[in-house]
Amino acid sequence: MKRIPMLTAAALLAACASGPTDERPRVSDAEIDRVTAVLKRDFHARGQATMNRVDLDAVQRACNLYNDNPPAELAKRLEEAQLKAIPFPSGSLVGDWKRGERIAQSGRGSMWSDKPGVQEGGSCYNCHQLSPKVEAYGTIGPSLAGYGKIRGASPEMQKYTYGRIYNSKAYSLCTQMPRLGHAGTLNAQQIKDLVGLLLDPASPVNQ
Amino acid sequence: MAAGPMKMRATLGSGYTDVRVLMSHPMETGQRKDASGKIVPLEFIQNVTVKLNGRTVIEGQISQAVSRNPVFSFRLKGGAKGDRIEVSWLDNKGETNKTEAAVA
Amino acid sequence: MIDRRRRILKAAGALAGGLAAGLLKPVLAFAAAWNKEAFGAKTPADALRSIGAAAAAPSKDILIEAPQIAENGAVVPIEVLSNIPGTKSIAVLIEKNPFPLAARFDFMDGALPFVKVNVKMGESSDVRVVAEAGGKNFTATKEIKVTIGGCGG
């Protein structure tokens, strides 16, 4: 799986050509801190969306600081730390693709308007094509149609796929994909079910 | 909310008078659930009447399939500035409302 | 006035009881003209039968302007014009809606057989228009695809 497309320097240059105001200026650590301070002043907690969500971790800070294009050495170091923190379950990671499909379809979870706790929502179709039969898919991320058919379901592929869903930043630091396990949006069983959706030969993704 | 405001515009077109009327109405289908999961009861306009200078020229019957806050356009033959147009509606709960406008 | 209503009721195939109720409550008189049977019909065929239009001949003189594809079924604009001389009424049916008959308009002297209205569509469907002129019924259809169904709201 390749890196999810993101704001590249080329895209920014192209954007600059169309108008004077759309260039993202480089920001300093101090400016990032100033934005965080403004967010802390202007936002309030609502439901499960508590104010600590405004605080930045090292990954977010690096991506903000370098316009999603951090130096390779820094990216590698942070990716490794993210990878090390993924609690991989033992045994097969291929869950129930039918439950996985429901999770992939739902956009619920982690919003102030959602019930607290883990919901059945991975928002996967918001950004990815999965089952070719489902036409309402987004294009922010790459198409995952045929994901398992192409790659097989070896233990290594299971682990990679699980990890990629749990914490995508462990593989590509500034990907736009949320860290669904790390953020507490999905639990281990739900991620396994999504792995099932992607890898199970019977899953609609692989038809 | 049922009988909210109405708004109408009647303008002289080429050979006809164009009547556009807006109605505030929820047009509930009886299928929708509210935030607490309860079914919102059926509530919709059933009859729409258009009068020109006091005489009925269009009688409409509509169902809950008409969208919330209904917008209708009608065309009346000929017409002259100052002609009085009146549009009224009646819903399944017996609520009613009407509006009047002069052709401009 | 009463003659007028009688004619509508007859055309609409409503029950005589409705007429009596209408006469008793003059303010709400036009309520009686709502064709409960036709609007309650669950198939296009039943609805057409209820408005006396079971046999309608296809006509190119009924013009339906509507988007080929609607982004949201909660609001689908439909514009209908009949060029058939002497058109007295226009009915709009959304064939795949739970209750297909969406609207019916009677046009008297002074009105053109034209209407534009927003309707809800639960799913992609043919929209059928039936025009009545000179005691005969004519029909035309147009398919409208719907991305997000709109009967819930």
Next chain:
Amino acid sequence: MRKLTCGAGIALALALAPAYAQKSIYADYQRMTAENAPTELYELAGEELWKKKQGPKNASLESCDLGQGPGVLKGAYAALPRYFADAGRVMDLETRLLHCMMTLQGRSREEATKRVFGNADRASEFEALSAYVARESNGMKIAAGRSHPKEQESYELGRELFYHRAGPWDFSCASCHGEEGKRIRMSDLPKLDDPKYVRPLMATWPAYRVSTSKIVTLQWRMNDCYRQMRMPEPAFGSDVTVALIHFMTVTSEGETYRGPAIKR
């Protein structure tokens, strides 16, 4: 009996082969819904609210200065957000309306902002008033304030916020609105730092939203985006929401305003 829950959720039943064509497949739909939009109902309700005496001072908003002088509505919306010396800050329309409710009508912030976003049954005061005021800028060129240092500051804050990633899902506005030609589910995603996309958008807010049958404003749009970004809630009329609106409005400079309009 046929399935009665038609439309609950996303019921897709069509082949959208080239789903992402250059010209939106919904162009006809958007044109026709725009022609048949019930926005005037809200403009009417807004006009009533503008003239209605209320609050401890039993005053109307008729002498509210939206930047063009007390009570002047013509062109006011097209020139917002802008700096207001009497408030010492940059304000968008809704923030300014709140300011007038507090100063002219003597209402408390708490009371006036109890219900800033309405529903299909009843629009909020801000929504109806926005529709009424915005209509009076129809046909005028969008020109948000940019000359005062505070205006420059607000614009720059908006630009930084647009790209600032935070929250449990690490999103910035640009996560969804930073690239051309993307969509979320079936919905096209405009690249909001690009005049090409943002100009037609800013020219059509506030708008009647077909999917929810209600009028929506830019303050609502900012609020709901942050909800979907899994962030805490921004305060109504805060510097954050005003700055983002300011950033996008400045990016739309020169576009002819043509709202209130309709959105999907």
